[in-house]
Amino acid sequence: MGPLDGIRVIEIASLAPAPFGCMVLSDLGAEVVRVERAENCGPDAAAPVDPLVRGRKSVGINLKDPDGVALLLRLAASADVLVEGFRPGVAERLGFGPQECAASNPRLVYARMTGWGQDGPLAPTAGHDIDYIAVSGALYPIGRFGERPVPPLNLVGDFGGGGMLLALGVLAALLERERSGLGQVVDAAMVDGSALLTAFLYGMRATGMWKDVRGANLLDGGAPFYDTYQTADGGHVAVGALEPKFYAELLAGLGLAGEDLPAQHDRGGWPVLRARFVEAFLGRTRDEWAEVFAGSDGCVAPVLSPGEAPGHPHNASRGTFADVGGVVQPAPAPRFGRSAAGVPSPPARPGADTDAVLSGLGCTADEITALRARGTVG
Numbered sequence: 001m002g003p004l005d006g007i008r009v010i011e012i013a014s015l016a017p018a019p020f021g022c023m024v025l026s027d028l029g030a031e032v033v034r035v036e037r038a039e040n041c042g043p044d045a046a047a048p049v050d051p052l053v054r055g056r057k058s059v060g061i062n063l064k065d066p067d068g069v070a071l072l073l074r075l076a077a078s079a080d081v082l083v084e085g086f087r088p089g090v091a092e093r094l095g096f097g098p099q100e101c102a103a104s105n106p107r108l109v110y111a112r113m114t115g116w117g118q119d120g121p122l123a124p125t126a127g128h129d130i131d132y133i134a135v136s137g138a139l140y141p142i143g144r145f146g147e148r149p150v151p152p153l154n155l156v157g158d159f160g161g162g163g164m165l166l167a168l169g170v171l172a173a174l175l176e177r178e179r180s181g182l183g184q185v186v187d188a189a190m191v192d193g194s195a196l197l198t199a200f201l202y203g204m205r206a207t208g209m210w211k212d213v214r215g216a217n218l219l220d221g222g223a224p225f226y227d228t229y230q231t232a233d234g235g236h237v238a239v240g241a242l243e244p245k246f247y248a249e250l251l252a253g254l255g256l257a258g259e260d261l262p263a264q265h266d267r268g269g270w271p272v273l274r275a276r277f278v279e280a281f282l283g284r285t286r287d288e289w290a291e292v293f294a295g296s297d298g299c300v301a302p303v304l305s306p307g308e309a310p311g312h313p314h315n316a317s318r319g320t321f322a323d324v325g326g327v328v329q330p331a332p333a334p335r336f337g338r339s340a341a342g343v344p345s346p347p348a349r350p351g352a353d354t355d356a357v358l359s360g361l362g363c364t365a366d367e368i369t370a371l372r373a374r375g376t377v378g
Contacts, residue, residue: 002029002341007080007174010035010072011056012063014085016129016154017190018113019052020163022083025170026055027332029341030081033357034348035072038062041351041378048347051329055344059358060351060378067376069095074361077104081170085113088123098185108183109173113166115157117189129157129190136161136195145215145222161193218242224274225250225264228303235286236303239277249298254280351378 007030011022026032034056041060062068073096076082082101084091091097091112098110115132116122122135133139133156134149143150169186177183204210209218216222225241241250247264251257256276262269281289286302293300304312310321310328322331325346332341354377358368371377 001339002027003336003339004028004030005339007031008078009033009081009083009170010075010079012082012084012086012091013037014113016052016158017162017188018083018085018166019050020159021111021113021166021170021188022056022163023052023054024164024167025081027341027344029339031057033057033059033075033079033353035063035075036060036350036378038068038351038375038378041354045350047325047349047352049325049327050347051324051327053347054324054329056348057353057357058348058350059354061354062376062378063094063096065374065376066095067371067374071358071361071371071377072096073100073104075357076101076108078361079105079108080174081109081111083111083113083166083170088112088114088118102183106182107177109170109177109186110183111166111170111173111186111188113162113188115162115190117192118187122191129154129162132157132190133161133194136191136198137201138194138198140212141198141201141214141217141220143214143220145213147215149214156197157190157194161195161197162188162190165193165196222270224270224277227274227277229277229281231281231284231286231289233285233287237281237286237289238301238303240299240301242299246297246299249296250300253293253296253298253300256280354378 004025007025009022009025009030009032011018011032011034013019013034013036022032022034032055034053036058038060039062041058061071063072076096092099101108101110112118114123115127116125130139130151138156138161139149139151142152166186166188169188173184173186201210205212211217214220219226221227225239225247228236228238230236239250241247244264248257251261254277259276261276262272284292289300290302309315315321319331321328322343324344327346332344355368358371358377363371368377
């Protein structure tokens with residue numbers, strides 16, 4: 001059932017980072033009830049295919065209706081975690097902020113997912129992943145030398161520095177609750193989380209191993225032995241031969257072991273190395289190079305598209321991807337020896353579990369019908 005079996009999470013529906021964090025909690029065995037807008041629910045509403053909302057129950061509640069807020073507070077009273085992704089102050093204005101929830105459930109972990117955090121001069125303003133990682137310093141180093149920064153999808157802000165840190169914060173607060181008996185507020189901000197992901201850069205800068213020049217450092221494409229190269233068929237391979245023994249295997253696989261080349265870490269010779277690597281990799285197709293380096297420590301891997309990745313032998317062997325409701329997608333991670341969570345259920349139709357969840361709160365069928373007639377629930 002997963003290591004979080006028995007943990008109940010109430011998720012106020014939002015986009016990207018909070019759903020990802022709640023997906024992680026659900027994948028690990030938590031029961032997650034997703035609260036959708038009542039108007040988005042109904043018999044004609046289609047179930048989404050978005051993996052970020054897999055493994056949930058779904059209820060439709062109008063949180064602008066005081067009766068709907070009362071229902072949410074009843075749900076929170078029996079939950080372990082509540083997750084919301086509004087701008088600071090919105091939940092308080094609607095009547096279900098941390099104080100209101102703690103009044104009936106002092107053990108509740110109240111997790112807040114925002115871009116800028118709950119305070120600071122930018123807290124009330126809008127933004128997206130690219131803005132948060134720009135201000136945190138995470139965007140600047142990503143890109144080619146002499147060119148503008150390249151957005152790394154929304155992996156760094158929304159997911160790595162956002163939803164993943166949200167899930168970690170929730171787990172830490174649940175662990176602390178075992179000692180104190182009390183819940184607390186978790187303030188997860190993408191600007192904080194994406195800054196945290198760059199911690200290693202600050203260590204390298206302090207020792208002079210990293211310069212604030214894009215595409216000119218060891219791990220940003222500046223080093224010819226840590227980069228991507230085009231192959232004969234227009235595909236690409238990724239090269240990460242950092243250590244001397246791995247670099248030696250790279251040269252051997254490329255047929256360059258006997259050449260008089262500059263030393264690996266001679267930065268002045270990097271243009272020469274890069275030119276030879278470019279020429280060499282253009283001599284075979286991507287898959288041919290994958291075969292050449294198969295089983296070696298040359299640290300060369302084919303660059304696969306999302307459509308190709310599930311079929312790679314290693315991913316297939318480990319079950320890194322799963323079919324959930326007919327949609328191939330990443331499987332839950334990490335793995336657990338005793339409490340595996342299994343394959344998650346497909347996303348629910350919005351509001352599909354409203355009656356069952358409200359019945360669990362003690363609402364009668366007539367009460368649910370009346371709430372639906374008033375537009376309080378979907």
